[in-house]
Structure formats: C-alpha cells, structure tokens
Amino acid sequence: MENKKDTIRNIFNIVTALIFIEFVLGGLGHILGLPIRKGLFAVGIVFSVYMIFRERIRVERKFLIPIIVVCIYIAYGSVIGLINGNSLGDIFSDVNSFLGILYILLLIAYIKGRSENINKLLNIFVNCATIVSIITIILFVVSRIYLPNNLEIIVAYNNLNTKLQYGLISGLVLSNNYARVYLYNGIFMQLAVAIMFIKLFNKEKNIFGIVKLAILLIGIYVSNTRGFWLGTVGVVVLSFAYYLWRVKKYRLTIKNVLISIIPLILVAVIIPKTIVAVSPEQNLPDSAGSIKDRIESIGDFENDESNKVRAIQLRFLVDKIKEKPVLGWGFGSHIYEYPQYMKENGLQGVNSSSFELYYVELVFKTGIIGVLIFFGYLIYNFVKLMLILFKKGLRERDEQMLVGWTIGTMSILASSITNPYIAGLSVFFVLVMEVYLIQLYD
Numbered sequence: 001m002e003n004k005k006d007t008i009r010n011i012f013n014i015v016t017a018l019i020f021i022e023f024v025l026g027g028l029g030h031i032l033g034l035p036i037r038k039g040l041f042a043v044g045i046v047f048s049v050y051m052i053f054r055e056r057i058r059v060e061r062k063f064l065i066p067i068i069v070v071c072i073y074i075a076y077g078s079v080i081g082l083i084n085g086n087s088l089g090d091i092f093s094d095v096n097s098f099l100g101i102l103y104i105l106l107l108i109a110y111i112k113g114r115s116e117n118i119n120k121l122l123n124i125f126v127n128c129a130t131i132v133s134i135i136t137i138i139l140f141v142v143s144r145i146y147l148p149n150n151l152e153i154i155v156a157y158n159n160l161n162t163k164l165q166y167g168l169i170s171g172l173v174l175s176n177n178y179a180r181v182y183l184y185n186g187i188f189m190q191l192a193v194a195i196m197f198i199k200l201f202n203k204e205k206n207i208f209g210i211v212k213l214a215i216l217l218i219g220i221y222v223s224n225t226r227g228f229w230l231g232t233v234g235v236v237v238l239s240f241a242y243y244l245w246r247v248k249k250y251r252l253t254i255k256n257v258l259i260s261i262i263p264l265i266l267v268a269v270i271i272p273k274t275i276v277a278v279s280p281e282q283n284l285p286d287s288a289g290s291i292k293d294r295i296e297s298i299g300d301f302e303n304d305e306s307n308k309v310r311a312i313q314l315r316f317l318v319d320k321i322k323e324k325p326v327l328g329w330g331f332g333s334h335i336y337e338y339p340q341y342m343k344e345n346g347l348q349g350v351n352s353s354s355f356e357l358y359y360v361e362l363v364f365k366t367g368i369i370g371v372l373i374f375f376g377y378l379i380y381n382f383v384k385l386m387l388i389l390f391k392k393g394l395r396e397r398d399e400q401m402l403v404g405w406t407i408g409t410m411s412i413l414a415s416s417i418t419n420p421y422i423a424g425l426s427v428f429f430v431l432v433m434e435v436y437l438i439q440l441y442d
Contacts (some may be wrong), residue, residue, distance in 0.1 A: 016110045019044045020121060023426040024128035024188045027166035036148045037425055045102050048109040057112060062439045063104055066377070070101040073373045077366045081330025090332030090353060094365065100428040107436045118401055122195050129192035130212045133219025136181050140222040143179030148276055151437050154179060173224045177275045180224040187421050189220050191408030191430060197239040198404035200256040213260040218267050229421055231411040236409045250396050309347060310418060312336070317360045319321055328367030358420035381438050388441050402437050409434045
C-alpha cells in the first residue's frame with residue numbers, strides 16, 4: 001500500500017512539474033488549437049483535491065481566505081455583468097484568469113510546507129525562463145544575419161507565429177538593423193532575474209547561477225521590449241535595496257552579481273556598434289536609431305503607435321467609467337465604439353472587450369467596489385509581507401525565497417500597467433504563489 005501511495009505521489013509531482021513548465025514554456029497555452037493550459041489546470045486542481053484527501057493534508061483557514069476573496073470578486077463582477085445584459089460566454093472569458101486562485105490547492109498538495117519543494121518550484125521557473133531567454137537570443141541573432149538588407153526574416157517570424165500562435169511579436173527597431181523579439185512568456189525572465197539576484201547574494205560560488213543570470217539579462221536586453229527593460233530595472237533596484245538592508249546580518253556578498261552583469265554590459269556596448277548605415281536606395285521604413293530613442297519613445301504619444309493605441313484606449317475606458325464609476329459594467333462588457341473608431345482611423349485591429357491597460361479595464365468592468373475587493377486584498381497582503389520581513393525571524397533561505405519571488409511579482413505587476421500580463425492563468429499564478437508564500441510564512 002505504501003509503494004502504491006508513493007507511486008501516486010510521484011505521478012502527482014510529475015504532473016505538477018509539467019504544469020509549472022508549461023506556464024513558462026507554453027506561450028499562449030495551446031497546441032494545434034487545443035487549450036492545453038486549461039486542460040492541465042483542470043487536471044491539476046482535481047488531482048490536488050484528491051491528494052489532499054488521500055494524504056490527509058491539513059488545509060489551514062488562512063489558505064482558504066484568498067479563495068473566498070477572489071470568489072467574492074468573481075461573483076460581484078459576474079452579477080453586475082448579468083444585470084447589464086452581458087453574455088455568459090463573455091463573462092466566463094473575463095472570469096477565466098481569476099479561477100487561477102485555485103492553484104493554491106495545487107501548492108498546498110505539492111509543497112506541504114517544505115522549503116525544499118518551494119526551492120524546486122523556483123528552480124523550474126528559473127530554468128524554463130532561461131530557455132525562453134535563449135530562444136529570444138537565437139531569434140535575435142538570426143535576425144542580424146538578414147537585417148538590414150533582407151526584411152523577409154520579419155515576414156518569416158510573423159508567419160511562424162501565425163502557424164504556432166505562440167505569442168511572438170516581431171518588427172524592425174534600431175535603424176532597421178534589429179528585429180524586436182517579443183515573447184508573451186518573456187515576462188517570466190523578469191521573475192527569474194529577481195530570484196537569481198537574491199540567490200547570488202549569498203557567499204557560495206555558483207557558476208551556473210551566474211551564467212543563467214547573464215543569459216536572462218541578455219535575453220531581456222535583446223527582446224527590445226520596453227516593459228521588460230523597465231521591469232528589470234525595478235528588479236535590480238529592489239534587489240540592491242534588499243542587499244543593503246541585509247548585508248551585515250547575513251554577511252552577503254555581491255561579487256557573483258557583478259560578474260554576471262559584465263556580459264550584459266559587453267552586449268550593450270557591442271550591439272550598437274553593429275548598426276549598419278541604411279542607404280537611401282534600400283527604401284526601408286524609418287525606425288528608432290538608438291536604445292536611448294527607444295526608451296524615450298515611452299513618453300511619445302504622437303508618433304509611437306503602441307502609445308497612441310493606449311492613449312485612445314484610456315480615453316474610451318475613462319468615458320465608460322464616468323458613466324458607472326461605483327458598480328462598473330460587469331465582466332463580459334464591451335466598448336463597441338472603440339474598434340469601430342480604430343478601423344475608421346486606420347489603426348491596428350482590436351478587441352472590444354480586452355485592453356492593454358488592464359488595471360483601467362478592471363475599473364471599467366468592476367468599478368470602485370470591485371477594485372477595493374481585489375486590490376485591497378493585495379495591499380493587505382503587502383502589509384502582512386512587510387510585517388513578516390521586519391518582525392518575524394525567518395531563516396535566511398526562506399527569507400531569500402520569499403523576497404526573490406516578491407520582487408519578481410512586483411516587477412510583473414508594474415509591467416502589467418500597460419500590458420494585460422496577469423489576464424491569464426500562467427502569469428496570474430505569480431500572484432497566487434505570492435499570496436501562498438505570505439500565508440505560509442505568516
């Protein structure tokens with residue numbers, strides 16, 4: 001009977017590992033049109049409940065509270081949506097990502113309060129994010145073979161994504177000498193950088209860790225994604241703030257981190273020097289000429305199309321919020337005038353229900369009351385986190401795992417201001433894991 005129990009536990013551990021691996025490597029979460037991520041979600045939750053009952057794992061009330069809070073938020077947004085006549089299909093589409101709160105059951109069954117299991121989970125995310133970074137670097141290097149003389153590589157990238165539906169966005173940047181290589185799951189590179197920064201502050205010599213961090217930083221750099229850049233800057237600032245806070249208590253070292261940053265500095269110096277002057281005869285479209293221009297374009301709402309789209313979104317969303325600021329329009333709401341406006345003005349096609357300004361979208365759909373429920377609970381947990389770090393004496397390893405994941409979570413939340421990263425089961429798990437760790441260490 002014991003062997004049978006161990007076999008089932010091993011199968012559960014493998015399934016759990018596959019779920020976490022798919023999070024980072026699975027792109028948008030489907031294969032050949034099949035919703036593989038949603039299928040794994042259903043299997044994982046059912047399997048978790050089975051393991052909790054089978055192994056009589058104690059589920060403390062503090063782990064159930066996040067589920068209750070999110071369920072209240074889901075119920076509120078759904079009821080408001082039904083009152084406003086929104087379709088059930090659209091309502092479920094909006095609710096889908098919030099159901100990810102049930103991943104807490106998976107964590108309870110898998111981790112069972114053991115630090116070594118948390119460390120295994122963190123290692124899975126770091127290793128898979130490193131693979132994503134390597135893919136980004138390879139796509140970038142291949143683009144350099146073709147650009148600026150042959151633009152067919154951009155067409156090839158776009159055709160590849162059309163077939164795979166993986167979440168790849170590519171285009172010309174930096175005087176048309178480079179391809180922007182954006183992967184939807186590239187956001188996990190920020191999380192992995194945060195985890196590795198904190199890990200490498202210890203006194204151990206970790207060559208593989210240094211290599212991984214260097215690859216992750218280079219991958220973020222060559223992705224030419226401003227959100228990733230800004231998020232990673234936040235990771236670096238917060239990580240060094242933690243270092244300065246704990247340097248004496250834990251006798252931390254910084255040598256490993258500085259060594260790992262050297263390859264990034266070298267790449268940042270070398271890449272601009274490979275820009276080839278584009279002759280007028282080539283008749284290529286204009287593009288930003290430097291990293292500095294790329295960063296400065298963050299505030300350009302006239303010429304930068306991405307910013308222009310967000311500005312238009314903000315205008316439409318704010319107009320709708322003004323009509324129902326307290327209750328909102330409910331899950332499943334649409335702004336049908338928005339895609340019509342975009343089409344009439346020759347801008348990119350859009351969905352009338354999903355927006356890049358995700359936080360503003362949540363205000364539009366659930367109003368002030370909904371925002372207070374959801375984000376109020378997140379703020380409450382942040383306060384609890386501060387009390388844990390300043391008042392409770394965690395072991396160094398436990399504290400570093402908590403801090404590493406927290407910094408990564410904060411960077412993803414910051415990047416999500418202008419992109420709907422958390423509007424999906426994979427990235428929403430980052431929030432679930434954060435809440436779980438705070439309850440665990442409280």
